Amino acid sequence: MTKSYDIVVIGGGNAALCAAMTAAEAGAKVLILETAPKEYRGGNSRHTRNFRCMHTGPLGPLVDDYSEDEYFADLMKVTGGKTDEHLARLAIRTSEDCLPWMQAHGVRFQPSLSGTLSLARTNAFFMGGGKSLVNAYYRTAQGLGVDVLYEAAVTHLELEADRITRVEYTHAGQNHSMSPKSVIVASGGFQADTDWLTRAWGPAAQNFLIRGTPYNRGVVLADLLEQGVQSVGDADQCHAVAIDGRAPKFDGGIVTRLDCVPFSIVVNKNAERFYDEGEDVWPKRYAIWGRLVAAQPDQVGYVIIDAKSLDLFMPSVFPPLKADTLEELAAQLDLPASALCDTVDQFNAACGDTTNFHPTELDNVATTGITPAKTNWARPISEPPFYGYSLRTGVTFTYLGLKVDENAQCSTQNGPIANLWAAGETMAGSILGQGYLAGFGMTIGTVFGRIAGREAAAYAN
Amino acid sequence: MQTDLLTEARRQAEICNACRYCEGYCSVFPSMHAGRAFSDGDLTQLANLCHNCRGCYYACQYTAPHEFDLNLPKALSEVRRDSWESFAWPQPLARKFHSHGGAIALALVLGLALLFLAIRAIGSAGGAGFYAVLSHNAMVAIFLPAFVLPLVSLAISLRRYWRSVGGTHLRLANITHAVGMAAKMKDLAAGHGDGCNFEDEDRFSHARRFAHQAIMYGFLLCFAATSAGTVMHYLFNMPAPYPFWSLPKLLGTSGGLLLTLGCGWMMVLKLRADRHIGDIGAWSGDLGFIALLGFSGLSGLALYAFGDTQAMPTMLALHLGAVLTFFLLTPFTKMAHGFFRLAALIRDAQRSIDGNP
Ligand SMILES: Cc1cc2nc3c(=O)[nH]c(=O)nc-3n(C[C@H](O)[C@H](O)[C@H](O)COP(=O)(O)OP(=O)(O)OC[C@H]3O[C@@H](n4cnc5c(N)ncnc54)[C@H](O)[C@@H]3O)c2cc1C
Ligand code: SF4
Ligand code: SF4
Numbered sequence: 155m156t157k158s159y160d161i162v163v164i165g166g167g168n169a170a171l172c173a174a175m176t177a178a179e180a181g182a183k184v185l186i187l188e189t190a191p192k193e194y195r196g197g198n199s200r201h202t203r204n205f206r207c208m209h210t211g212p213l214g215p216l217v218d219d220y221s222e223d224e225y226f227a228d229l230m231k232v233t234g235g236k237t238d239e240h241l242a243r244l245a246i247r248t249s250e251d252c253l254p255w256m257q258a259h260g261v262r263f264q265p266s267l268s269g270t271l272s273l274a275r276t277n278a279f280f281m282g283g284g285k286s287l288v289n290a291y292y293r294t295a296q297g298l299g300v301d302v303l304y305e306a307a308v309t310h311l312e313l314e315a316d317r318i319t320r321v322e323y324t325h326a327g328q329n330h331s332m333s334p335k336s337v338i339v340a341s342g343g344f345q346a347d348t349d350w351l352t353r354a355w356g357p358a359a360q361n362f363l364i365r366g367t368p369y370n371r372g373v374v375l376a377d378l379l380e381q382g383v384q385s386v387g388d389a390d391q392c393h394a395v396a397i398d399g400r401a402p403k404f405d406g407g408i409v410t411r412l413d414c415v416p417f418s419i420v421v422n423k424n425a426e427r428f429y430d431e432g433e434d435v436w437p438k439r440y441a442i443w444g445r446l447v448a449a450q451p452d453q454v455g456y457v458i459i460d461a462k463s464l465d466l467f468m469p470s471v472f473p474p475l476k477a478d479t480l481e482e483l484a485a486q487l488d489l490p491a492s493a494l495c496d497t498v499d500q501f502n503a504a505c506g507d508t509t510n511f512h513p514t515e516l517d518n519v520a521t522t523g524i525t526p527a528k529t530n531w532a533r534p535i536s537e538p539p540f541y542g543y544s545l546r547t548g549v550t551f552t553y554l555g556l557k558v559d560e561n562a563q564c565s566t567q568n569g570p571i572a573n574l575w576a577a578g579e580t581m582a583g584s585i586l587g588q589g590y591l592a593g594f595g596m597t598i599g600t601v602f603g604r605i606a607g608r609e610a611a612a613y614a615n
Numbered sequence: 616m617q618t619d620l621l622t623e624a625r626r627q628a629e630i631c632n633a634c635r636y637c638e639g640y641c642s643v644f645p646s647m648h649a650g651r652a653f654s655d656g657d658l659t660q661l662a663n664l665c666h667n668c669r670g671c672y673y674a675c676q677y678t679a680p681h682e683f684d685l686n687l688p689k690a691l692s693e694v695r696r697d698s699w700e701s702f703a704w705p706q707p708l709a710r711k712f713h714s715h716g717g718a719i720a721l722a723l724v725l726g727l728a729l730l731f732l733a734i735r736a737i738g739s740a741g742g743a744g745f746y747a748v749l750s751h752n753a754m755v756a757i758f759l760p761a762f763v764l765p766l767v768s769l770a771i772s773l774r775r776y777w778r779s780v781g782g783t784h785l786r787l788a789n790i791t792h793a794v795g796m797a798a799k800m801k802d803l804a805a806g807h808g809d810g811c812n813f814e815d816e817d818r819f820s821h822a823r824r825f826a827h828q829a830i831m832y833g834f835l836l837c838f839a840a841t842s843a844g845t846v847m848h849y850l851f852n853m854p855a856p857y858p859f860w861s862l863p864k865l866l867g868t869s870g871g872l873l874l875t876l877g878c879g880w881m882m883v884l885k886l887r888a889d890r891h892i893g894d895i896g897a898w899s900g901d902l903g904f905i906a907l908l909g910f911s912g913l914s915g916l917a918l919y920a921f922g923d924t925q926a927m928p929t930m931l932a933l934h935l936g937a938v939l940t941f942f943l944l945t946p947f948t949k950m951a952h953g954f955f956r957l958a959a960l961i962r963d964a965q966r967s968i969d970g971n972p
Contacts, residue, residue, distance in 0.1 A: 282674030
């Protein structure tokens with residue numbers, strides 16, 4: 155790389171690409187440094203399926219309306235108020251304008267996927283999912299003259315006074331450095347660095363699975379925090395959900411989700427139940443279960459269902475273990491058989507009238523007299539064959555990140571850093587302190603990626 | 616059918632069924648997502664609904680080197696060819712020609728030789744124009760069986776297909792729906808109307824769709840030209856040769872041009888495309904078939920261009936030989952796909968319109 159660039163964008167996911175395209179359209183010469191090889195480019199963005207979009211009247215694939223206030227209220231509900239209202243409203247308001255912008259940059263949408271009708275009003279689904287979005291953006295960016303270097307891992311940004319003076323990276327086994335006018339960090343969180351996660355979470359984190367890319371190891375984040383760049387969020391905050399325990403350590407993505415918990419009982423490795431499986435519909439509970447499972451011995455749970463529930467949920471990527479008796483199932487799952495039978499017996503005895511059972515609504519078909527209770531969809535586990543899944547904690551992303559202002563600009567205690575901006579997951583903590591609203595990650599990346607690109611180009615020009 | 620191919624397609628379909636990101640691309644996914652488990656018949660039907668646009672390959676977050684190793688276009692195209700070969704009658708012919716371009720070339724040589732021989736041995740029976748080279752009766756004697764036998768063979772194959780995919784009684788609405796889909800090659804536009812990911816990685820383009828349209832409509836025009844000639848010959852007692860401003864010539868010339876250009880274009884696209892996202896085993900057979908089809912069109916045009924010269928008898932033999940080979944090979948080459956695809960679309964209409972799973 156002998157060329158000189160106005161802007162270096164660190165990362166190759168949604169936020170990075172939105173920033174790069176915007177900056178290139180403003181006339182800047184842009185280089186993307188992506189640590190992943192081409193086949194794995196696109197970070198967590200390649201696993202996404204939709205983004206949440208405000209709109210007045212039907213827009214693209216979206217039906218009816220979704221107002222700024224409703225969107226904001228939804229956000230407040232999931233974050234328990236830990237939200238920066240100013241930045242959140244900025245993201246929400248700009249999201250409406252993002253949809254046509256995305257289409258103009260090659261993204262295609264499709265109607266809400268089967269099994270997700272509840273999102274048809276609020277979330278616009280990418281046709282082919284996030285990887286096709288990423289592919290389209292790479293094509294558009296390259297058409298705009300953006301250069302992309304794969305397998306280029308940024309190791310250090312040199313901060314001198316209020317400026318980044320040097321970007322250091324490795325490529326093809328060699329160290330390189332360059333001094334662009336502006337730098338945009340869009341390299342995600344640090345969840346793929348198990349050691350860091352373990353320092354923050356404790357030893358339990360070693361058993362966590364990482365749902366997305368193995369390349370988001372927080373190298374640039376750590377480097378900047380060490381140099382006094384202002385941070386936001388706590389290292390022990392992460393978004394985690396309960397997924398199929400057989401999922402790969404990294405990059406299992408969407409298919410590892412398991413939607414059967416509400417129709418099951420879930421036990422730990424001692425075959426004891428530990429939480430109300432029927433507290434609410436699964437999309438509102440899968441994140442809570444990520445934490446619940448993390449708190450169990452060996453960070454594992456076991457889901458038990460019987461024949462009558464098998465077709466009530468989205469098919470799983472790995473078939474369930476199957477047995478004609480609970481004892482056999484216990485053996486397959488490596489659970490103490492007699493304890494499992496006792497637990498099931500007690501649970502079954504606590505089930506009452508199930509005539510009002512309704513799989514897609516809170517039906518109040520509840521247990522009586524056991525703790526923990528199951529408050530909806532409580533039907534006895536009695537009809538063989540029995541089926542079992544293991545359940546583990548799957549981390550989606552971490553919250554600790556760079557604190558930015560409404561221009562996506564980073565700062566130190568002494569004030570703004572003149573030529574450093576951040577976008578996407580790496581600054582999402584500036585907006586949400588905890589909790590998560592489906593589709594908001596891509597909204598943040600698109601909105602702040604575009605802002606960062608605009609500001610970085612204005613500075614460089 | 617080959618169980619290893621079915622097993623691999625099933626493994627991949629189960630991953631897709633848990634993912635569903637590609638639902639909007641084509642008819643395969645809505646049909647796939649209608650069930651939870653995939654019988655051999657289901658997979659055969661899915662395979663014949665796929666037209667290898669590759670949209671779902673480039674969009675997939677699970678392609679190699681990911682351990683899930685998704686390559687649905689390849690898995691389905693292998694099952695697809697296996698289904699054509701397994702249902703074909705006589706089966707050994709299909710197993711030869713689908714996968715061997717060389718066999719097709721050899722068949723062409725034989726077809727040409729047969730025609731030269733016929734011209735030599737039978738020759739004219741006092742007719743004019745082409746019939747001065749080979750009598751009309753001789754042509755009919757050669758081409759009638761060459762037309763009917765493949766149709767019988769195809770009918771047998773399609774019946775086997777229909778049974779295997781659990782098709783029910785045909786209704787007109789199913790057929791009109793399917794023909795409408797095929798006429799517009801709706802699936803080839805992909806769900807968003809931007810075309811396939813064929814010749815240049817993940818870039819969407821209509822090239823393949825347009826080339827395929829040219830081939831299909833070119834072929835149909837040529838077919839219509841021959842039919843028009845037959846009708847004029849028998850019903851109106853107007854034997855060939857026909858002037859340029861006549862139905863057979865107008866249809867034939869435009870059809871021949873479309874067919875030749877379409878086949879040439881398709882071969883260019885196929886040579887550029889990544890062979891590993893399709894059925895590698897069928898690559899040479901497919902290319903041989905397109906070449907044969909294109910040669911049929913080209914030799915027809917040449918026959919017209921040189922019809923008044925010394926070269927005419929040679930041209931006639933080349934053209935008729937190519938057409939003869941093409942017809943005879945129809946049930947055993949890529950040409951069969953049109954019939955299977957239509958059957959698959961009709962079956963899919965039964966599922967989606969009639970709610971008949
Ligand atoms: C399975 C899954 C499904 C999801 N589904 C959705 C969804 O449907 N909707 C939604 O809104 N959100 C979803 N999310 C969250 C969403 O993925 C993120 O919010 C979003 O992708 C963040 O985009 P980003 O560009 O900031 O980060 P990423 O897309 O993760 O990109 C980070 C990039 O930085 C690169 N990088 C990292 N370190 C370095 C370095 N040192 N040098 C150079 N490059 C580096 C990485 O390789 C990667 O390309 C999902 C997440 C997961 C895991
Ligand atoms: S091809 Fe890949 S992205 Fe598409 S549905 Fe299947 S698993 Fe999902
Ligand atoms: S290759 Fe195209 S037609 Fe075949 S399944 Fe994939 S998207 Fe559908």
